[in-house]
Amino acid sequence: MSEALRKPAPVREPAGRKSMIQELADLSAVVVAPVDDQTNLLVRELQRFRMRVRQVWPMPESVPGDADVVYCEYCADLARRLPWIPGDARSALVVIVPASDPIQPEALAHATPDAVLSRPFTSNAVLSSMVLARSQFGYARRLRGKIERLDENLRSMRTVERAKAILMATRRMQETEAYGFIRRQAMDRRVSASAVAAAIVDSFELLGYDQHTDPQ
Amino acid sequence: MSRLQEESSAPWRVGVLFSRTGFMSVVEDTQYQGTLLAIEEINDAGGICGRQLVPVAYDPGSDASAYGHFAKRLMIEDDVSTIFGCYTSSSRKAVLPVVERLNGLLWYPTLYEGFEASPNVIYTGASPNQNSLALCRHLMDTFGSRFYLVGSDYIYPRESNRVMRELLKANGGSAVGERYVSVQARWQDFLPIMQDIRRLKPDVIFSTVVGEATAYLYQAYANMGLDPRRMPIASLTTTEAEIAAMGFDVGEGHITAASYFQGIESDANRAFVTAFKKRYGGDVSTNMCAEASYFQVHLFARALEQVNTLDTDVLRSMVLGTSFEAPQGTVTVNPASGHADLWTRIGRANRAGQFDIIDESHGAVHADPFLIGYGRATAHAG
Numbered sequence: 001m002s003e004a005l006r007k008p009a010p011v012r013e014p015a016g017r018k019s020m021i022q023e024l025a026d027l028s029a030v031v032v033a034p035v036d037d038q039t040n041l042l043v044r045e046l047q048r049f050r051m052r053v054r055q056v057w058p059m060p061e062s063v064p065g066d067a068d069v070v071y072c073e074y075c076a077d078l079a080r081r082l083p084w085i086p087g088d089a090r091s092a093l094v095v096i097v098p099a100s101d102p103i104q105p106e107a108l109a110h111a112t113p114d115a116v117l118s119r120p121f122t123s124n125a126v127l128s129s130m131v132l133a134r135s136q137f138g139y140a141r142r143l144r145g146k147i148e149r150l151d152e153n154l155r156s157m158r159t160v161e162r163a164k165a166i167l168m169a170t171r172r173m174q175e176t177e178a179y180g181f182i183r184r185q186a187m188d189r190r191v192s193a194s195a196v197a198a199a200i201v202d203s204f205e206l207l208g209y210d211q212h213t214d215p216q
Numbered sequence: 217m218s219r220l221q222e223e224s225s226a227p228w229r230v231g232v233l234f235s236r237t238g239f240m241s242v243v244e245d246t247q248y249q250g251t252l253l254a255i256e257e258i259n260d261a262g263g264i265c266g267r268q269l270v271p272v273a274y275d276p277g278s279d280a281s282a283y284g285h286f287a288k289r290l291m292i293e294d295d296v297s298t299i300f301g302c303y304t305s306s307s308r309k310a311v312l313p314v315v316e317r318l319n320g321l322l323w324y325p326t327l328y329e330g331f332e333a334s335p336n337v338i339y340t341g342a343s344p345n346q347n348s349l350a351l352c353r354h355l356m357d358t359f360g361s362r363f364y365l366v367g368s369d370y371i372y373p374r375e376s377n378r379v380m381r382e383l384l385k386a387n388g389g390s391a392v393g394e395r396y397v398s399v400q401a402r403w404q405d406f407l408p409i410m411q412d413i414r415r416l417k418p419d420v421i422f423s424t425v426v427g428e429a430t431a432y433l434y435q436a437y438a439n440m441g442l443d444p445r446r447m448p449i450a451s452l453t454t455t456e457a458e459i460a461a462m463g464f465d466v467g468e469g470h471i472t473a474a475s476y477f478q479g480i481e482s483d484a485n486r487a488f489v490t491a492f493k494k495r496y497g498g499d500v501s502t503n504m505c506a507e508a509s510y511f512q513v514h515l516f517a518r519a520l521e522q523v524n525t526l527d528t529d530v531l532r533s534m535v536l537g538t539s540f541e542a543p544q545g546t547v548t549v550n551p552a553s554g555h556a557d558l559w560t561r562i563g564r565a566n567r568a569g570q571f572d573i574i575d576e577s578h579g580a581v582h583a584d585p586f587l588i589g590y591g592r593a594t595a596h597a598g
Contacts, residue, residue, distance in 0.1 A: 162382065
């Protein structure tokens, strides 16, 4: 394949949004693989996307995890050598698998790669692995974040309900009026409704319970 | 895929993660003992589908992050997919990403703050609707409505106190004070709290202090000459193990809400207590955490016997909805949440370091980890 053909395909640039290739620029990559023609090709490809590449070999006891993407040679105890616990990965991981030496599927699964890159490499395979790894890693991270926010919202909703009950009892407000009060306070103070609700609940607790203002 | 081989005499390997050293060992060691006792009973009875159950156990030394690293080692190096373990919520949260990412199954035998339902965890300890509700009602009926809250400074006590404050408010009570101490607190850390309590004169001290610090709290209380008949310490976490650590005379008269106490009168419990004492010595007591650790292994074994595979998806489906005659009574894993439906009991510690059961539910209470069915007034209905 000639140099000319290996140039990245021309990319459309929707207004205000980087192309995927542009997004790769200035990302950091670690390549854990022996120095050979194949590895050189991989490093060159990554550099062509203007990524900052660091090559590491021999296989370290603890694989460097301080990069946006880690390309790492398969080995049977790869999962153990990764510097994070499964489910808490800090880099997108592409496992490099040999062309014909047998691999263990469990070992590969335990490493929880976001993509694989089989030898021998081609430029399309390198690009594909990069796109897939970034997309899978980002998606899983967004889902985790979404779950954290859902958990948080669940707790907030309970706080808002309690604050509403307190307002209804102590200020003789109707339900919608109480919600409205919380919302207005939040807007005026530029904080979340749940923060206002928590403050109402806390201050009610601090002032102590009074039989005549029982929310029941 | 050794863990899926069905025609095999190779043993079933399961992970065990309890701290046998460090400040949490006072209770986690009993969870370890409960787990091991059940495993030995199962093996003595011929194993599961003719195969022995082999525990692969690590001691995380009361360090929460170590639980995550050991869970990783269990799943990727020891080829284990089922793990029995964890006491603190911080340790459970350290194991969670590992079992969720690698599709393992954690069996968690400890009361906790609720608001979680991972598809990779079976929860066999009480969630707040199974202990706090009944405790709050009992204390308000018996002692009064002004509570002083004291807890160890981590997730569980803060969340439990939040639930308790809600219950109090909803039922005409109040929290007159709320203090937290380090999980590694020493006796002198409780002196200012005791002075505060003497000044505020609450009706009840509600404690979620855990581990070694528990003994120091009760000892500081005793040293102040306070009277448990008038102002008891009420706890969700003080079991027979902690009472033994603080001294029977120090613990006497204080209140605990739990699904299980050693003093429960039933054949299943008598057999459990006899076996436990035979294995670990006549002067050790069982407790709610040891009991949950014990029955969850038996529950697991029943399910494994049926499906003959440790594959998490298959095993979990079998576990959901199954019942077991546990020492505390019949328990069922609620299919809606993966939490066990458990009994609610109120116990008062006696001079022998045991709890006299002064109130109990009529049957297992449905687990409601998200407190969906509990309105503001349910403390009088649960």
